[in-house]
Amino acid sequence: MTRAAVLTAVGAPLRVAEIDLPDPGPGQVRVRVAAAGVCHSDLSLANGTLRQPVPAVLGHEGSGTVTAVGEGVTHVAPGDHVVLNWAPACGGCHYCGLDEPWLCASGLAVPASPYATLGTDGTPLHPGLGTAVFAEETVVRAAAVLPLPPGVPLAEAALLGCAVLTGYGAVHHSARVRPGESVVVVGIGGVGLATVRSACVAGAERVIAVDVSPEKEELARACGATDFVPAGDDTVRRVRELTGGHGADVAVECAGRAEAIRTAWSATRRGGRTTVVGVGGKEQLVTFSALELFHSGRTLAGCVYGNTDPARDLPVVAGHVREGRFDLSALVTRRIGLDDIPDAFAAMLAGRGGRSLVVF
Incomplete structure (x- = not known):
């Protein structure tokens, strides 16, 4: 027994x-x-x-x-x-x-x-x-x-x-973060914290943590985040302010919710990479216009077990x-x-x- x-x-x-x-x-x-x-x-x-x-x-x-x-x-x-x-x-x-x-x-x-x-x-x-x-x-x-x-x-x-393997893989295998790049992580639970730390290990120069809970700031900074932005209506604007007005080179979404995926996408610079790690329900629908897909030149990728x-x-x-x-x-x-x-x-x-x- x-x-x-x-x-x-x-x-x-x-x-x-x-x-x-x-x-x-x-x-x-x-x-x-x-x-x-x-x-x-x-x-x-x-x-x-x-x-x-x-x-x-x-x-x-x-x-x-x-x-x-x-x-x-x-x-x-x-x-x-x-x-x-x-x-x-x-x-x-x-x-x-x-x-x-x-x-x-x-x-x-x-x-x-x-x-x-x-x-x-x-x-x-x-x-x-x-x-x-x-x-x-x-x-x-x-x-x-x-x-x-x-x-x-x-x-x-x-x-x-x-x-840890999911966060590490999202950074190193899916998003392929390079030294000196900026990374925003949306959703700071266990996987999000592992992603923050993995971005630091990969040599990211700026690691921005985003979460709905202000108490996550201390946890994120303990794992190496350089900045913390509360999730809200002005999240994307604040991320852009922290990244020279362009947006992050890489965004990793770890919450599995449509609004979090949309935030991660919009916080990514033109030509950047957005990786979705969070496991959401089939009712979580995300919409993009054909024009923004063309104009942004971003890559949107799913990620299973960190690839x-x-x-x-x-x-x-x-x-x-x-x-x-x-x-x-x-x-x-x-x-x-x-x-x-x-x-x-x-x-x-x-x-x-x-x-x-x-x-x-």
Whole structure:
């Protein structure tokens, strides 16, 4: 038996319960979870914005220690510290063949089969995004387990599983920020803070953070933002004033809302790059005129998981952490238990804080 936060139905509150986990089968790994980040995508799964079979154990941003491996697993062993990868690539589909593993046809597929059962009555449980780290232990496919490079704190390493790789990839792979450029980041949650820090690591000269909550200024500056602009009617004007009247070279949107995407686009200079990282609902519609698309010459790009290859990028980011260029703890504003996840969801909805980290 192990404790987990269970989503019994879409829109229902999470409840902590005992669950039964199987021993790992062929090609599977059992992990004792050290920590799990509470991501906005978990909230989107819980409220139905993103599709998820229920009942389920959510949580996709996690780190931990391997306790057992199934037949055929050789890249990790019991006792190894690992990071969970919620979108492992298959290596054989059309997109993997194009060296675009973040678009893998099976990597983002919703697991169709249950992975555990509820301890009280044996109800089958589905794994949220295949990882189910809102639990003391989980069983995942071997491809979802990445060895943690040395020198990274195990608890904070959970953030490498989503927020940090997404922010890092958005800056380095999607927007391709160059030294000396200006960057505006719209939406300063966990991913937004990781994006701010990644822009600094990339050598951006000016990093402007934008958020509806004034309290985010201190968090953003702690991660390296040079400026903070409250989201509002004059956001674009203020960003342009800070960038010589032109707008930022790069804008990264991390909120997943139509108005935030529109703000990021309008705050980008002519010929600049706008990258959309936030996961919004299908009702979030953004409009552009044909004339402005022509005249602005900007590039607008979507970004899945930071366009990263976790196996390749995790060691690189870990090196930045180890060498002091990326402070993971600066992203964490609350350390909580399983029972506190609903409060963390409420804080996200209210625009409070950065990343909440469930620490076991």
